Amino acid sequence: MSRIQARFAALKAEGRGALIPYLQACDPDFDTSLELLRAMPGAGADLIEIGVPFSDPAADGITIQNAAIRGLKAGATMARVLDMVRTFRKDDNDTPIVLMGYLNPIDSYGPAKFCFDAAAAGVDGIIVVDMPTEEADLLDNHAREAGLDIISLVAPNTSRSRLFHVLKAASGFVYYVSITGITGTNSASAEDLSKALPRIREATDLPVAIGFGISTPEQARTASRIGDAAVVASALIKTLAATLHDGKATQQTVPSVLSQLRELATAVRS
Amino acid sequence: MTTSTPSLPNSLRSGPDDRGRYGIFGGRFVAETLMPLILELEEAYRAAQADPSFREELDYYYRDYVGRPSPLWHARRLSEELGGAKIYLKREELNHTGSHKLNNVMGQILLARRMGKKRIVAETGAGQHGVATATVCALFGLKCTIYMGATDVERQKPNVFRMHLLGAEVKPVTAGAGTLKDAMNEAMRDWVANVADTYFLVGTVAGPHPYPEMVRDFQSIIGIETKEQIIRAEGRLPDVIVAAIGGGSNAMGIFHPFLDDTSVRLVGVEAAGHGLDSGKTAASISRGRPGVLHGNRTYLLQDINGQIEEAHSISAGLDYPGIGPEHSWLNDIGRAEYVGVTDQEALDAFQLCTRTEGIIPALECAHGLAHVAKIAPTMSPDQIIVLNLSGRGDKDIFTVASHLGVKL
Numbered sequence: 184m185s186r187i188q189a190r191f192a193a194l195k196a197e198g199r200g201a202l203i204p205y206l207q208a209c210d211p212d213f214d215t216s217l218e219l220l221r222a223m224p225g226a227g228a229d230l231i232e233i234g235v236p237f238s239d240p241a242a243d244g245i246t247i248q249n250a251a252i253r254g255l256k257a258g259a260t261m262a263r264v265l266d267m268v269r270t271f272r273k274d275d276n277d278t279p280i281v282l283m284g285y286l287n288p289i290d291s292y293g294p295a296k297f298c299f300d301a302a303a304a305g306v307d308g309i310i311v312v313d314m315p316t317e318e319a320d321l322l323d324n325h326a327r328e329a330g331l332d333i334i335s336l337v338a339p340n341t342s343r344s345r346l347f348h349v350l351k352a353a354s355g356f357v358y359y360v361s362i363t364g365i366t367g368t369n370s371a372s373a374e375d376l377s378k379a380l381p382r383i384r385e386a387t388d389l390p391v392a393i394g395f396g397i398s399t400p401e402q403a404r405t406a407s408r409i410g411d412a413a414v415v416a417s418a419l420i421k422t423l424a425a426t427l428h429d430g431k432a433t434q435q436t437v438p439s440v441l442s443q444l445r446e447l448a449t450a451v452r453s
Numbered sequence: 454m455t456t457s458t459p460s461l462p463n464s465l466r467s468g469p470d471d472r473g474r475y476g477i478f479g480g481r482f483v484a485e486t487l488m489p490l491i492l493e494l495e496e497a498y499r500a501a502q503a504d505p506s507f508r509e510e511l512d513y514y515y516r517d518y519v520g521r522p523s524p525l526w527h528a529r530r531l532s533e534e535l536g537g538a539k540i541y542l543k544r545e546e547l548n549h550t551g552s553h554k555l556n557n558v559m560g561q562i563l564l565a566r567r568m569g570k571k572r573i574v575a576e577t578g579a580g581q582h583g584v585a586t587a588t589v590c591a592l593f594g595l596k597c598t599i600y601m602g603a604t605d606v607e608r609q610k611p612n613v614f615r616m617h618l619l620g621a622e623v624k625p626v627t628a629g630a631g632t633l634k635d636a637m638n639e640a641m642r643d644w645v646a647n648v649a650d651t652y653f654l655v656g657t658v659a660g661p662h663p664y665p666e667m668v669r670d671f672q673s674i675i676g677i678e679t680k681e682q683i684i685r686a687e688g689r690l691p692d693v694i695v696a697a698i699g700g701g702s703n704a705m706g707i708f709h710p711f712l713d714d715t716s717v718r719l720v721g722v723e724a725a726g727h728g729l730d731s732g733k734t735a736a737s738i739s740r741g742r743p744g745v746l747h748g749n750r751t752y753l754l755q756d757i758n759g760q761i762e763e764a765h766s767i768s769a770g771l772d773y774p775g776i777g778p779e780h781s782w783l784n785d786i787g788r789a790e791y792v793g794v795t796d797q798e799a800l801d802a803f804q805l806c807t808r809t810e811g812i813i814p815a816l817e818c819a820h821g822l823a824h825v826a827k828i829a830p831t832m833s834p835d836q837i838i839v840l841n842l843s844g845r846g847d848k849d850i851f852t853v854a855s856h857l858g859v860k861l
Contacts, residue, residue: 238760239634239746241641242484248628260758286482286745291759313482313745317472338486340648345489363486364646 186279186307187332187355190230191390191411200407201229202451203392204444205283205416207250208233208267209259210423215432216254217267219423219440224278226441227448232310232414235264235284242312244367246417246424253430261292265304272305281334281355283310289322298325308332308355316349323352334358337383339375346386356390359383359410361397367417370396376409400450407451415447465712465788468779473662474750476785478778481661482745486645490653491748495663497568507567511560511671518592519555521674523547525682525839530809538832540825541691542812542842543679543707552815552844553675553703554585554656560671561654562589570652572596576640578605578633578699579770579817580612581844582656587621597621600639603631605769611848630763633699633773637747657700658777661748665705665777672706679839680710687837693718693828696841697821698791699735699771701780703843708789718790721780722824724766725793735764737776738784738791751778767796767852768816770844798823800856803846815844816852 184192194201204223209216223231236254240247268280282301289297289311301309309331314321319333326333332355337346340363350357359379361371371379376393383391393406394414406413422443426435468475481491501507515521523544532540545553565573573595577583583599590597599616603625606613616623629635644653655664658672683691694711696704698721711717723736734740737752744753746761754762754774764774783789794802799816802823806814814822818841825840832838846853854861 238629238762239638241638241747242486242645244642255760287753287755287761288759290745291755291757312484313748315481315483315485315488317481317488336485338484340489341485342489349485360484360486363648365642368646 185330185332185355186277187230190277190279191356194229199452200410201392201412202227202403202407202448203230203232203412203414204228204419204447205232205234205414207247207254207420208235208264209254209257210250210420211253211427211430211432212257213263213267215436217270219437220267220271221274222437222441223444224275226444227452228278228444230279230281230412232281232283232416233264233268235261235282235288237285237288240285242365244365244417246367246420249424250420261288261297265300265306268306269304279307280305281308281310282306284312286311286314294322295325298322298329298331302329302331306331308334310334310336310358312336336360339363339379343382346383350387353387353389356392356412357383357387359391359393360395361393362395364395366395368396370398370402373405373409376406380409400446403447404450404453413451419443466709468782469662469666473666475779475782477743478751478781479662479665479749481748482750483661483748484645486648487661490644490648491661491663497564498663498667501564501567507563510563514559514563515674519549519559520547522678525679525686527686528810531806532829534805534809535826535829537829537834538692538836538838539834540829541683541837541839542810543675543839545675545703545841545843546812546815546845550581550585550588551847552581552585553672553706554582555588556674556706557656557668557671557702558582558585558589558654561667562593565652565654566593568652570650572598572647572651573654574598574600574640574643574651575654575656576633576636577601577656578636578772579768579815580605580609580616580848581770583621583623584612584615584619586654586656587616587619590621591619598643599623600626600636600643602633602636603627605632605636608852609769609848610851632764632769634761634764641747657702658705658779659700659747659749659751659775665749665779668702669705669709669779672702673709675703675706675841676708676710679707683837683839690714690717691837691839692832693720693838694841695720695722695821695825695838697722697771697817697843698776698780699724699773699817700775701777703841705777705779707841708783712788719783719788720824721789721791722820723791723793724768724771724820725795726765728795729793733765734793735766735771735773736793737774738781739793741774743781746775749778751775751781752784767799767856768820770815770817771820792824794820794823800853802826803853812842813846814842815846816849818843819846
């Protein structure tokens with residue numbers, strides 16, 4: 184059983200959904216983001232999503248765009264991101280790690296080498312924003328061989344027939360992009376989510392994580408109950424960004440993000 | 454649809470395949486939220502292609518609104534001055550709005566109307582595509598938002614003002630270097646946030662399938678006319694066709710109808726900026742390698758980690774780190790050749806054309822002219838070069854003046 188399967192099975196037994204916080208690798212520097220990553224499980228992260236910085240994040244709003252710029256300035260590369268995961272895995276062999284990013288840095292690293300190296304570093308799944316099902320054959324076989332889940336994305340405008348098409352070969356979990364839009368902007372209502380989830384569950388038995396526009400503890404709680412997990416990204420990065428001084432980490436940086444994460448976790452677990 | 458003769462089974466004109474690929478290039482690398490839209494677009498485009506009334510409507514607007522056909526001008530004094538090949542200029546700068554951009558915009562706006570879309574978004578570099586888009590939105594009473602890099606807003610003020618006059622909202626983009634790449638990112642963000650009513654009117658032969666194919670088809674009117682005109686004038690095909698390339702729409706438009714005429718050399722001119730090896734260039738084929746950006750796989754300027762690099766060119770319309778995927782394919786199979794021309798060479802050619810032909814060319818196609826100036830003297834007087842003069846240079850006089858040390 185993969186780490187992702189084990190974690191969702193354990194949470195199901197506990198009767199609650201998962202909280203998936205997001206951090207951008209090397210934002211604002213390698214050591215700070217590594218410290219944050221290592222502390223996240225203790226603050227209530229059930230799975231963790233690590234953003235791989237890219238120069239042209241066309242699906243992201245300004246908060247994550249700026250995080251990517253900081254990460255790149257701090258020297259983020261795919262190799263450094265995998266270093267981070269490898270270091271994290273020394274003390275934590277249970278919390279699933281999912282990389283989220285765009286295709287070109289993976290393509291440039293080499294699709295086969297990437298899948299093998301990522302799995303070896305302890306990555307469990309990958310979300311490639313600009314790789315729809317139609318183009319997924321670039322990574323599919325390599326990922327399967329390496330034991331890496333390619334997390335499928337579905338959106339509010341994904342039709343019923345397309346849901347079946349996209350989720351036919353899905354593994355790990357399904358990521359529901361709950362709004363038509365970019366990260367950190369609008370939010371879906373509980374009513375929207377309640378309508379959307381049955382459509383998705385009809386096409387898959389995998390757990391469904393809900394992301395895009397989830398910022399408050401209340402929203403995280405709602406999403407984790409209607410779906411199987413809530414992803415919180417821009418809200419945490421906003422907090423991180425507010426603690427920076429001249430773009431550099433301060434003593435408040437890690438504690439502020441962790442404190443917000445604890446509040447989110449409390450809501451998800453209540 | 455815009456090609457006047459049917460493609461042969463082994464034709465170089467039969468691409469893309471059903472995945473939107475030209476060899477390894479092209480494809481549909483977009484977020485899932487955009488997939489239903491580009492699938493819907495492809496379906497609508499196929500329906501339009503199959504409907505003779507769509508073609509009739511487009512021909513009507515080409516003739517009475519755009520002002521087609523555009524002339525093929527024998528540039529006698531330019532030919533004499535350079536001493537060598539006979540040079541013809543395909544006068545796309547005479548189109549309404551002053552460039553080839555309206556050919557594509559006209560086709561796509563008719564398609565957007567068929568699809569019932571009420572709002573148009575577009576990206577623009579030099580502003581020529583933005584002006585063309587704002588123009589047809591005024592013509593049909595549609596809401597129009599144009600994304601333009603903040604740097605380009607600064608260096609292309611006349612076009613920004615034109616767009617305002619035409620009723621468009623121009624949104625400056627400050628991300629990155631504030632040029633075409635950043636405007637493209639922002640237009641895609643807008644599109645994904647407004648999927649229900651918005652049509653993304655891409656200005657070049659790039660982006661996810663079917664855009665590269667569709668824009669090429671609409672721009673192919675340039676090559677179709679050129680072929681008829683040169684045969685009428687000279688009784689034969691040209692030896693060389695030259696066109697400047699940013700994303701590559703004017704080049705694809707004039708190249709495509711000639712792809713199977715292998716006696717015709719096709720030369721795409723990329724902006725070398727300060728020089729191909731200066732690190733300040735926009736020559737994606739000469740100095741890039743294949744990667745994925747803005748929905749397609751193509752040659753890109755990128756670092757060893759796959760991060761996209763900023764392009765540089767004096768011409769805002771060529772300042773893009775990628776190129777249309779069909780050009781990447783034509784390069785790799787050797788059917789077309791791609792060369793670089795520097796900012797300085799383009800400025801010199803800009804003045805040469807103005808002085809000898811009384812035509813002020815856009816800085817974009819001045820790059821093509823500069824290459825013509827290099828090769829014409831090496832050719833004989835019975836050989837023929839056609840240059841696609843894709844736009845007029847009125848918008849560039851401020852840039853040129855400042856480089857010549859003149860204050861306007």
